[in-house]
Amino acid sequence: xxxxxxxxxxxxxxxxxxxxxxxxxxxxxxxxxxxxxxxxxxxxxxxxxxxxxxxxxxxxxxxxxxxxxxxxxxxxxxxxxxxxxxxxxxxxxxxxxxxxxxxxxxxxxxxxxxxxxxxxxxxxxxxxxxxxxxxxxxxxxxxxxxxxxxxxxxxxxxxxxxxxxxxxxxxxxxxxxxxxxxxxxxxxxxxxxxxxxxxxxxxxxxxxxxxxxxxxxxxxxxxxxxxxxxxxxxxxxxxxxxxxxxxxxxxxxxxxxxxxxxxxxxxxxxxxxxxxxxxxxxxxxxxxxxxxxxxxxxxxxxxxxxxxxxxxxxxxxxxxxxxxxxxxxxxxxxxxxxxxxxxxxxxxxxxxxxxxxxxxxxxxxxxxxxxxxxxxxxxx
Amino acid sequence: xxxxxxxxxxxxxxxxxxxxxxxxxxxxxxxxxxxxxxxxxxxxxxxxxxxxxxxxxxxxxxxxxxxxxxxxxxxxxxxxxxxxxxxxxxxxxxxxxxxxxxxxxxxxxxxxxxxxxxxxxxxxxxxxxxxxxxxxxxxxxxxxxxxxxxxxxxxxxxxxxxxxxxxxxxxxxxxxxxxxxxxxxxxxxxxxxxxxxxxxxxxxxxxxxxxxxxxxxxxxxxxxxxxxxxxxxxxxxxxxxxxxxxxxxxxxxxxxxxxxxxxxxxxxxxxxxxxxxxxxxxxxxxxxxxxxxxxxxxxxxxxxxxxxxxxxxxxxxxxxxxxxxxxxxxxxxxxxxxxxxxxxxxxxxxxxxxxxxxxxxxxxxxxxxxxxxxxxxxxx
Numbered sequence: 079x080x081x082x083x084x085x086x087x088x089x090x091x092x093x094x095x096x097x098x099x100x101x102x103x104x105x106x107x108x109x110x111x112x113x114x115x116x117x118x119x120x121x122x123x124x125x126x127x128x129x130x131x132x133x134x135x136x137x138x139x140x141x142x143x144x145x146x147x148x149x150x151x152x153x154x155x156x157x158x159x160x161x162x163x164x165x166x167x168x169x170x171x172x173x174x175x176x177x178x179x180x181x182x183x184x185x186x187x188x189x190x191x192x193x194x195x196x197x198x199x200x201x202x203x204x205x206x207x208x209x210x211x212x213x214x215x216x217x218x219x220x221x222x223x224x225x226x227x228x229x230x231x232x233x234x235x236x237x238x239x240x241x242x243x244x245x246x247x248x249x250x251x252x253x254x255x256x257x258x259x260x261x262x263x264x265x266x267x268x269x270x271x272x273x274x275x276x277x278x279x280x281x282x283x284x285x286x287x288x289x290x291x292x293x294x295x296x297x298x299x300x301x302x303x304x305x306x307x308x309x310x311x312x313x314x315x316x317x318x319x320x321x322x323x324x325x326x327x328x329x330x331x332x333x334x335x336x337x338x339x340x341x342x343x344x345x346x347x348x349x350x351x352x353x354x355x356x357x358x359x360x361x362x363x364x365x366x367x368x369x370x371x372x373x374x375x376x377x378x379x380x381x382x383x384x385x386x387x388x389x390x391x392x393x394x395x396x397x398x399x400x401x402x403x404x405x406x407x408x409x410x411x412x413x414x415x416x417x418x419x420x421x422x423x424x425x426x427x428x429x430x431x432x433x434x435x436x437x438x439x440x441x442x443x444x445x446x447x448x449x450x451x452x453x454x455x456x457x458x
Numbered sequence: 459x460x461x462x463x464x465x466x467x468x469x470x471x472x473x474x475x476x477x478x479x480x481x482x483x484x485x486x487x488x489x490x491x492x493x494x495x496x497x498x499x500x501x502x503x504x505x506x507x508x509x510x511x512x513x514x515x516x517x518x519x520x521x522x523x524x525x526x527x528x529x530x531x532x533x534x535x536x537x538x539x540x541x542x543x544x545x546x547x548x549x550x551x552x553x554x555x556x557x558x559x560x561x562x563x564x565x566x567x568x569x570x571x572x573x574x575x576x577x578x579x580x581x582x583x584x585x586x587x588x589x590x591x592x593x594x595x596x597x598x599x600x601x602x603x604x605x606x607x608x609x610x611x612x613x614x615x616x617x618x619x620x621x622x623x624x625x626x627x628x629x630x631x632x633x634x635x636x637x638x639x640x641x642x643x644x645x646x647x648x649x650x651x652x653x654x655x656x657x658x659x660x661x662x663x664x665x666x667x668x669x670x671x672x673x674x675x676x677x678x679x680x681x682x683x684x685x686x687x688x689x690x691x692x693x694x695x696x697x698x699x700x701x702x703x704x705x706x707x708x709x710x711x712x713x714x715x716x717x718x719x720x721x722x723x724x725x726x727x728x729x730x731x732x733x734x735x736x737x738x739x740x741x742x743x744x745x746x747x748x749x750x751x752x753x754x755x756x757x758x759x760x761x762x763x764x765x766x767x768x769x770x771x772x773x774x775x776x777x778x779x780x781x782x783x784x785x786x787x788x789x790x791x792x793x794x795x796x797x798x799x800x801x802x803x804x805x806x807x808x809x810x811x812x813x814x815x816x817x818x819x820x821x822x823x824x825x826x827x828x829x830x831x832x833x834x835x836x837x838x
Contacts, residue, residue, distance in 0.1 A: 079699045081473025093461025286696040292676030300669040316666040
């Protein structure tokens, strides 16, 4: 087991009716920025619940955060925060809104000239941030209980992340009922996103961390078990609750304590989203099996353990096949061709971007431009 | 799944050499109370490491915290804290020292007349506490990452707990190397303690919480796997590290989120320690199989799930038998008779105490005086 530091100060308020807790959790004596996305919260009753809980608070609203939140949009919110002297941001929505809130919270008090620095340094220059609370309406990213944020820049087709201990939400409300009205595609995406988050911290090489391995397998097994139920019966509270809690545990940084991590799938996936506009989860389902094939020898021992414990299959190739089959069963394609994307072109574009940034990811730090290209060529 | 709130603000600093982190984690401009137990930290090098890390800090020392920390001893430390104007307590030792530190931290700033109130109200009256940091040298209680504390009172043979969000340590250093010199009996006790903590949050009835179930099973399986290794090879870092992290996860309150909990074994066990001086873990190994037998019908579904997933056995009785066999294999007796204690006498004493306090524990709230007596009569 590797040495590690672990701290997760976010308070989780989980369950039906918990939005009412906002009344006491959001600071009362300061104007609050209510941040949201495309307005679905106004159709599904979440907005009304939030408004009712905050009826004694001063609120300023900012809607229109995109599915892949744009730096350009966030800057407008930062201007509003400064102008209205906001001291607390309440993000209501999915991971995109939460990620945007974290960036806005850091950018609003950033001392430098250009807040893109926050992303360019992956959070290294963050020394302060406004407090953020969240009401999560889409289980997927784990953003409700970590210090990560991913922001895209329209002008340059870049998608970068930052991480900071200051970006953990103060609290996050997780009410499974708020997710009942989600389009099926969002649920499918969230299931894959949580599944791949877990894999990034698990599918590496044996590292004498049997508890962490089993915790990860617990999340994977639960997602596999609840996926068909929660897709077929969106109003089944229990399945939705287990999906929601699994997605949080997949990336609240606990299962990654003391173990090697990969994240090559995510980094290649971010470029595919930036170039082709694919949903984040769609890119993950394409790339991950490719990373596993490309690093087959290095990952073989863990693939075998995963296959045996999670799928009851004996060998590593079967474990990969079962994973793709699971994605297909929940309606998630796993090939670039499924989206009409030319693999050679994608490989060339992503490789160029990896080379520009000098990227080298993966648990062995060897997923560089050439490796990324080789991985994508396989995924035609 | 039940609604829940979860917050665990403790920073974990895990691994070899992490005691050095105290230099930056302990506040520099205030005298620190260094609290410890019987002095083993002076023999195993931990004291020297702590002293080296705190060489620029003002330290006041208080040693002699007992294995079941006494209220009477804690009061002496509280007097010292007040007299020396201590603003931070660093607990170095096992769960007893940590529990004592939490009580001292709350009692030192308690506004009432008699700080026994803190225990009598199980923490209900705690509104402030000094910050506590810990260096854990005995994996067992989970006290390093929760807000619980158990204190005994010599004068009245009482053993009571308190819980408070204010009692979570600010940080806890977990260096597996500090545990290499532990007597075998302490390791055995710690294994059983962590195992039973997990069971108190798991062995109840099915509650549509498949992730929580699997997380608990992960801790149980890891403990079962590492127990023989860490007992036979105390200097095997990897086994000790997994034992240590398992004991923390067993009671950092995560696995209990949203599920029914039992705790009858602990409450009966506390009385056995109070009356007969048995080690805490010794009492748990005696009582738990009795609770399971007594509530067999109510716990049968979970016993079967546990038997199948953890031991690969088909029925609930076999699951109980395998658990006792596991305890025996690591040198832990499971009967009152093994300590020369008369079961009838023990049953009568514990029942009287339960009746006095009006106790009723267990996930169905039905482990009252009569049930406690029936459970102990079985454990002759």
